[in-house]
Amino acid sequence: MKTKALWLQGVSCNGNSHSFLNYEGLRELLSKVEFLYHPLLPSRLRIEDLADFTEDIDILVIEGAIKKEGFLRGKKEFFRLFQKLKKKAKYIVAVGNCASFGGVFKEYEADLTGVGYSKGEKIADFENLINVPGCPAHPEWIGSVLSLLCEGCEPELDELSRPAEIYSYTVHAGCLRNEYFEWKVDSATFGSKEGCLFYQQGCQAPYTGGNCNKILWNGVSSKTRAGMPCIGCTEPGFPSRDLFKTKTYMGIPARMPKGVPKRAYLTLTGVAKSFKIDRLNNPLMPKGPGCEKEES
Amino acid sequence: MRVDILQKIEGEAFLRYRFKKGRIEHVKIEFPHYRGVEEIMRGRPAEDAVAIAPRVCGICGHSHLIAAAEALENAAGVTPPLKARYIRNVTLGCELIQNHIKWLYLVILPLLKRMGFREVPFFEAIDKSATAGKIIAIFGGQYPHTSYAVLGGVCSDPTLLEIQKAKLFAKEIEDFFHSEVMEEIERFSEFKDSRGILKEIYIFLKHKELLDIGRAHDRFLNLREGTKILGLKRVSAKLRYVSTAPSGIGYAKNALYKGKYFEVGPLARRIHTPFVKDLHRRYKDGLFTRIAARVYEIKILLSQLKETLKKIEPQGDSFVKTDSLAEGTGEAVVEAPRGSLIHRVKIKKGKIERYEIITPTQFNLSNGTSLNPGPAQKAVIGLRDRSEAELVFRSFDICSVCTTH
Ligand code: SF4
Ligand code: SF4
Numbered sequence: 001m002k003t004k005a006l007w008l009q010g011v012s013c014n015g016n017s018h019s020f021l022n023y024e025g026l027r028e029l030l031s032k033v034e035f036l037y038h039p040l041l042p043s044r045l046r047i048e049d050l051a052d053f054t055e056d057i058d059i060l061v062i063e064g065a066i067k068k069e070g071f072l073r074g075k076k077e078f079f080r081l082f083q084k085l086k087k088k089a090k091y092i093v094a095v096g097n098c099a100s101f102g103g104v105f106k107e108y109e110a111d112l113t114g115v116g117y118s119k120g121e122k123i124a125d126f127e128n129l130i131n132v133p134g135c136p137a138h139p140e141w142i143g144s145v146l147s148l149l150c151e152g153c154e155p156e157l158d159e160l161s162r163p164a165e166i167y168s169y170t171v172h173a174g175c176l177r178n179e180y181f182e183w184k185v186d187s188a189t190f191g192s193k194e195g196c197l198f199y200q201q202g203c204q205a206p207y208t209g210g211n212c213n214k215i216l217w218n219g220v221s222s223k224t225r226a227g228m229p230c231i232g233c234t235e236p237g238f239p240s241r242d243l244f245k246t247k248t249y250m251g252i253p254a255r256m257p258k259g260v261p262k263r264a265y266l267t268l269t270g271v272a273k274s275f276k277i278d279r280l281n282n283p284l285m286p287k288g289p290g291c292e293k294e295e296s
Numbered sequence: 297m298r299v300d301i302l303q304k305i306e307g308e309a310f311l312r313y314r315f316k317k318g319r320i321e322h323v324k325i326e327f328p329h330y331r332g333v334e335e336i337m338r339g340r341p342a343e344d345a346v347a348i349a350p351r352v353c354g355i356c357g358h359s360h361l362i363a364a365a366e367a368l369e370n371a372a373g374v375t376p377p378l379k380a381r382y383i384r385n386v387t388l389g390c391e392l393i394q395n396h397i398k399w400l401y402l403v404i405l406p407l408l409k410r411m412g413f414r415e416v417p418f419f420e421a422i423d424k425s426a427t428a429g430k431i432i433a434i435f436g437g438q439y440p441h442t443s444y445a446v447l448g449g450v451c452s453d454p455t456l457l458e459i460q461k462a463k464l465f466a467k468e469i470e471d472f473f474h475s476e477v478m479e480e481i482e483r484f485s486e487f488k489d490s491r492g493i494l495k496e497i498y499i500f501l502k503h504k505e506l507l508d509i510g511r512a513h514d515r516f517l518n519l520r521e522g523t524k525i526l527g528l529k530r531v532s533a534k535l536r537y538v539s540t541a542p543s544g545i546g547y548a549k550n551a552l553y554k555g556k557y558f559e560v561g562p563l564a565r566r567i568h569t570p571f572v573k574d575l576h577r578r579y580k581d582g583l584f585t586r587i588a589a590r591v592y593e594i595k596i597l598l599s600q601l602k603e604t605l606k607k608i609e610p611q612g613d614s615f616v617k618t619d620s621l622a623e624g625t626g627e628a629v630v631e632a633p634r635g636s637l638i639h640r641v642k643i644k645k646g647k648i649e650r651y652e653i654i655t656p657t658q659f660n661l662s663n664g665t666s667l668n669p670g671p672a673q674k675a676v677i678g679l680r681d682r683s684e685a686e687l688v689f690r691s692f693d694i695c696s697v698c699t700t701h
Contacts, residue, residue, distance in 0.1 A: 015354030017354060019440055021398070039307075040402055047301060047303050070329075104351045105331045135351065136354065190446055191614030193453045217437060218426070218433035222438065223443075226434075226437030226438075227451035227453065228451040239344075239348070241340060242343075289610070291606055
């Protein structure tokens with residue numbers, strides 16, 4: 001028998017639903033899981049059928065923030081549906097930052113929350129909650145967690161109920177700019193292959209959990225590899241302000257890499273900065289013209 | 297009154313039908329809820345706009361990104377380098393491609409199936425829409441929701457080999473499109489000697505005599521190009537004549553041009569191509585013309601994609617630095633999957649004082665009166681069958697999520 005899952009949206013942008021469609025194992029997963037309802041994929045139930053739905057389900061997937069009142073799904077209050085379904089579900093998987101911690105729309109409506117957390121604060125005690133934050137969550141995070149649960153296997157969770165295997169890495173691990181980070185060579189501007197974005201452009205990867213730079217996005221790259229600073233979308237504080245500028249304190253990034261004492265950081269920085277590594281201060285590679293040939 | 301829930305579009309909408317003698321006399325379209333994106337922008341540093349904007353919508357967030365970046369640039373009086381503009385064209389085009397493929401396979405075909413069309417598996421199509429996402433990720437790091445387009449250009453500096461990889465992905469999508477969806481044809485000619493899903497849809501709708509239901513006002517806007525199209529004639533159109541007005545229902549506002557309702561989207565953008573023109577001649581701005589224009593746009597986008605990829609020169613600049621943006625007002629219009637998308641921003645002391653977003657669905661699904669209906673309303677008035685009406689609605693590719701930003 002297939003695992004029964006149901007994907008319900010709170011206040012969301014649909015981004016996790018679309019991210020999920022990029023999952024490489026989608027076909028295989030859908031041979032093991034039936035989505036009784038999904039906002040995009042064909043499903044047995046229509047949204048209005050959820051009102052009278054009473055079956056047990058294996059996995060309740062929640063995308064989007066929880067709003068207690070004045071928010072309809074079908075013709076019913078979302079919160080009533082959510083209350084009912086969560087009692088019927090063996091597991092609750094909160095996908096995206098919105099469902100995990102409240103997310104971006106909480107900036108407008110402060111009373112929005114995640115399923116079990118409001119920002120980083122626990123608001124409900126769920127034994128069966130798995131948070132898969134990200135804005136959106138990586139398709140493989142969603143897909144592989146669901147597929148693991150199908151086999152009756154549960155991932156180890158961290159203190160924010162996130163699968164530790166995914167979120168114990170920092171996004172910084174595996175970035176192509178790691179050498180520049182080590183030697184404190186900053187990226188002078190956007191649009192360059194060289195330099196680290198931690199010192200000026202606001203990169204939050206050294207204190208943001210996620211294996212983006214290990215498994216890569218869409219199988220090809222990551223934001224930081226492409227020169228965009230990590231904006232910390234897997235953490236409860238997302239979205240912070242001034243996302244493209246590093247907050248500094250006496251010229252030093254105000255926030256330290258995860259678990260690194262300021263003194264240790266300063267010591268290493270002092271040493272690293274006292275050397276100038278030519279290779280890292282020069283263009284990484286010569287750049288030629290493109291392929292467009294002048295029409296003759 | 298009969299209330300239907302339009303679902304498995306982007307988000308949901310309520311359709312409140314009024315029938316008279318078995319025909320739809322009027323329909324009110326209600327988009328519930330508002331997420332406050334414009335409010336979230338307010339008070340933030342101007343540069344943050346490109347991080348917030350994509351979160352308007354999971355399927356067209358990239359269009360919101362480009363619109364936000366261009367609105368900031370407009371306010372700052374900055375033009376990004378040519379290379380950055382090419383790269384943005386590539387990624388934006390890919391967003392349209394993935395949207396249109398998903399729309400065909402997840403929004404249109406499942407409903408046609410309920411009406412008797414054959415079951416069409418969607419995995420390969422979804423896989424190809426994901427391939428379009430891969431191209432975006434090569435330049436933007438990820439899809440959905442990158443913010444790699446920033447005030448002054450793009451963050452990435454792709455290598456020639458990365459561009460090469462993008463070309464291969466583009467080819468994969470193209471092969472799929474021409475073998476499954478439609479062959480490379482330039483004229484309609486009832487798809488003579490050609491095959492594909494679009495032709496099957498044509499035959500199906502013809503058999504059911506539905507080809508030319510769903511006609512709207514036959515007037516269109518392509519605001520990026522700066523034109524409005526009346527009776528196939530293109531005349532210039534200015535952004536400043538776009539206004540919004542309360543719709544009287546739900547949270548969405550109507551969008552109007554000089555006080556009138558206009559249709560935006562692929563049909564508006566492609567109506568002058570021979571293929572769409574042929575269809576328009578026969579079926580006016582009816583159901584099949586609208587469906588086929590969106591499908592045909594994939595072909596146009598794919599060939600533009602190939603051309604633009606060739607033009608990106610690794611040695612060019614991706615970004616120009618701007619002195620910090622303290623004061624100014626800016627606006628930008630982008631042709632998003634569903635049509636003209638407008639972002640307007642006012643910046644004071646480096647902070648966003650006001651932000652306004654007008655989405656394509658606001659144009660297409662404006663709530664007018666039965667005497668002066670919005671485009672989609674007009675298109676369903678007079679129909680008897682609610683699933684036919686639903687099909688007409690879906691042909692507009694409705695985004696409730698965007699509309700309730
Ligand atoms: S977490 Fe991000 S991608 Fe997911 S619903 Fe919220 S805003 Fe959209
Ligand atoms: S750009 Fe960000 S992720 Fe990359 S090395 Fe620097 S801090 Fe780490």
